[in-house]
Amino acid sequence: LADPGKLPNGQTTIPFEFPLKPSNPKLSLFETYHGVFVNVQYMISVDMERGLFAKNQRETIPFMVINPGPVDANPTPKPVSFVLEPKKLKNVKGRALDRLPSFWIEGKVDSVICSIAEPLTGVIRVEHCDTRIQMIELQLVRVEFCVAAEGVAKEATEIQNIQIVDGDVCRGM
Template identity: 30%
Template structure:
């Protein structure tokens, strides 16, 4: 038994004043009685404490309330009191208001559990007043050596040395890929992997305090194994559209992004230590972080 929401667009992205179209699909072994089918659209900014978070975020969490952006409720009152074992309901609703939740509930009454389904979708801002393209796309050159690292390194890395250089575009459209290049110029220790981490930084202000949480959205491997020296490797990262948005500074909260170029060297310790948090500093890893500005245009 299941209830499914299937939107008309595979990327689940709409513009204001465009109709939100799709289907509510029910699949039951037999007909089911109900007391109404409810469709709810909910959008809000809410700070959530994740596992391992402590300190300032926990102290503020008790006084923070969700910031509502949109709420809309629709009742399918013209549906029969019994749903056949297979049915498709066509929905169309115009939304005038970034990322929202669409929920459908099949209410079955007392002592019966309701059937529910939820799907995320995106409403992009109006295009008026936005530039056709970023006026001056920013390309930042970087280099990673043993002297640029703020954490301790293995003795063989510090004594032998290494240098990884490249460039990356730190301003791009939300629908465009993140591009650049990276070159391993020298390394005394063989390289295990080169990866690009995409981070989202969410901040919210309460009084004079600011709570910030950084999460890793995506990891893309650029090179696997000990790459040839002085060979230019391309960087081409497709951004996860449902997890990214234009960089936002809106009153009490902000959403920012950054990219981290991570070079992992071959060592026996790599297979021993846990890899749960890619942001953790390790003696066999060198990295460089750069701010990333995401913009939206026509």
């Protein structure tokens, strides 16, 4: 046992815990988030005063806050169906649209309410395509909106890209 205000030589571990509560009880803590326009991050700092002739030390480390969400551990899934065809593509216009092969792809995301700890699941079915398919990739994109005096800024960021098909696929299956 060391004297008050003294730590023994070597490594000393001092366990601690404290509840994470917002300073205003009417508000809740935001989850940790790193975006283009907005960052929500939490840091914990440790200060160690080392006496008259030694330099004080400070260490700051980030930690993540993940809100558990509603008590309902099994929320009702909200499936979303979609159809991809040339005329529905928003990033292809004019003559470029005329050069695309004819295709019809149907799909369904099993639920748009999902936990970050669970996989995103669904199905894709190629009903028709005039040309051979080389691959199919799924892309998860986060879209941020930031409202300011100048208007609304919108930024899309690719979160994950995964190739689910390599080579041509059977149609209508």
